[in-house]
Amino acid sequence: MYRDKYFFLLPGLVVLIAIIIFPLLFTIRVSFSSWDVFQPGLDYIGGRNFARVFEDTRFWESLLRLSVLSVSSVLLQYVIGFALALAVWREIRFRRFFRVLFLVPMMTTPVVMSVIWRTIFHESLGPANDILQAIGLGTVPWLSTGTAAFISVLIVEVWQWTPFMFLLLLAGLVSLPREPYLAAAIDGAGPIRTFLQVTFPLMAPITIGAIIIRLIEASKIMETVYVMTSGGPGTATETSSYYIYIRGLRDFQIGYSAALSLTYLVIMIVSLTIIAKVLARMLLPREG
């Protein structure tokens, strides 16, 4: 009778197996096969796909590019998001309006917004260059040189996902206790000192959580690259997920793309764990 309670776990367990465990195990199995456009089915070829991954310089370059893109975009999102959250945390006019306004980019569909941004960055017809020309700054080759295209993708990522950071940080700010602020005020601390010695330390756990969540999401960037640059010019904006998409769904190298995906997954788990630990050591107060 006592054991009957475990049956209540069954629906959740079934869902977990169906949507997480099975696809993961299936991907692992596929990664040891040569499933390709000319070779259907799950044969067994040992670790050949993984050996190929280690020799695939395009994959490693895309991973490096992704690291730079995701770390820089998340840092920018954090700084801007924190600033906006602090701004509407205070008693300002139209606070509710601004809170909703800042969330709008996050609520839009990434593919649609990427199309709109591509139009904005259109070098002869888009408004970005029109504005720059109007103020005498000349035009920028937004999507047609490697560095500019990389920055354009970065801008769209920051625009789209800063609101998410804003939302998390604002929720954190709202939940902070009032007592430390009262104590700081009694001690005569100014706004900068209060921020550095009260707000920022109190927000550390939320900061770590927000950065890790955003890093996980940012590392999956796909739609923006797909729509805006197709990974180009050359390979200047090709990220790991876009590269895996090309190999898997365009080239139909199913076995190899499964191996790429698993390699990428392991690298992400390891690196995000390290980042979380480093952030915790840097930002959280040491015990004892």
Place this chain on the structure above:
Amino acid sequence: MKPIKMALLLSSSIALAGQGALAQGDYSKFGIKEDLPGTCSYANIDKKDYSGKTLNIITHAIPVMGEPTALHAKQFSELTGAKVNVVHVPFGDLFQRIMIPFQTGQNAYDVMFYGSLWIGDLNPFLEPVPEFYRNSTGMKDVTPNYIGVASWGDQMVQYPVDGDRHYLKYRTDVFDNPELQAKYKEATGKDLKVPATWEEYNEVAAFFTDWDWDGDGEKNYGSAEVVKRDDLMFSAFISRVAPFAKHPDVKGGFFFDLETMEPLVNTPGWVRGLELFVEAQKTFPPGGNNFGLGDEIFSFGGGQTLMSYSWDDAYIQAMQTDSRIRDKVAAAPLPGSYEVWNRKTGKWDKFDEPNRAPYITWGWTSAVSKNSEVKDVAFDFLCFFSNEANTLHDLQIGRFGVNPYRKSHFTLDLWQGKLGWSEKSAQTYIDTLSGMDLSKNRVFDLRVPGVNQFMSALAVGVSEALAGQKTPQEALDGVAEQWRAIVDRIGKERVREAYAKVVALEDNLQ
């Protein structure tokens, strides 16, 4: 009984029997002007009763090919009583959505619309077109080019619904303008003429770049090309390479040496084509080196650029009734080259006339699955889709992506008479398109297993050269290395066997 059938029986005392029967009845409610006689005319399909049968179709997203599929599926359903389900898929997903059910033995779709270059991968899963349809009035009218495109060896496994090729489009209001001709002569010392070589193309494009030559207050540019990686850029590149690397007297392969299966992609002819492609970038509009097909259509069709080359879309866009450059455009064969790389002798051969190598690049096609349980319905649908009335209707709507592929499409009466094009715009269009059919030096797509892998590697290499990350030679050496690896993975004999069929088309053996 369905209302249409009832009306037909009441209004007609003559039985419509046999193929080629005269069309009867009023089918204008389906959006066509009139039914036209033919094997699968509205009247003939109307006689079929497929009630209780279901047809599953996969096609491209709306509008290109997706919209005519949905339209004719609805009509077919109303005429025959069949239930027709249409799945629309973006181009990037189309191949895998078709391939996965095939590879896993599922009967997901009876009819597929897809890019004809995938025949090398899909042919084992396709039902050959039955003799009845091969002898249909519509099929008898298809030009030999597109019968070849639809065939795998001696078997027709694809059902032609579209004809595609790359050709040159240019602005006649510039090339025929005495003032601009004089200006060009003064600046370059040469006569302004429609480019016969890619070098001339780049020269003319460079002169007409970055100034307002059409007087609309906006700057114009020389050339709009499809350059965005993974957005069909490989087709644009092959168009540029073909006359340098497709020697009319050297048989046995354009992409590979059929005997050795050694890639030819990094030979001097290909490298020369890429060097000129890189050079042409300075004649593009701002952002032009990130142009996809849609941008190219908009740029030339919208009047921004002097010249362009790709599929028909930009030309049709320019010739739409609301276009400000309607009747100010003309078509011509792709530029050629006076020098062609001879891989047998390892030297450049000189020609008195530019070597032209028309590129019959991939277009839309359709096929019926071998696993289908309703093959009769499926082939009737494709025959109906491409019947005389529907094809005439679809040709006139640019966004449908249906381009001329039948002999009857190459008549002045259709383009000038019915569509109201100017004589020059219509005549050059017809001459250019039909002339490609007659060429003995054509280039076809690399229709082998894994074609997407080959083209993906090519696109990345070319893109790296265009972005200045590598020299043209380095970039194409990298592509050749990848092609060797792909051939090794797929199997040399397997690729060779498929490639021999492409070579047979190119060497006019089929």
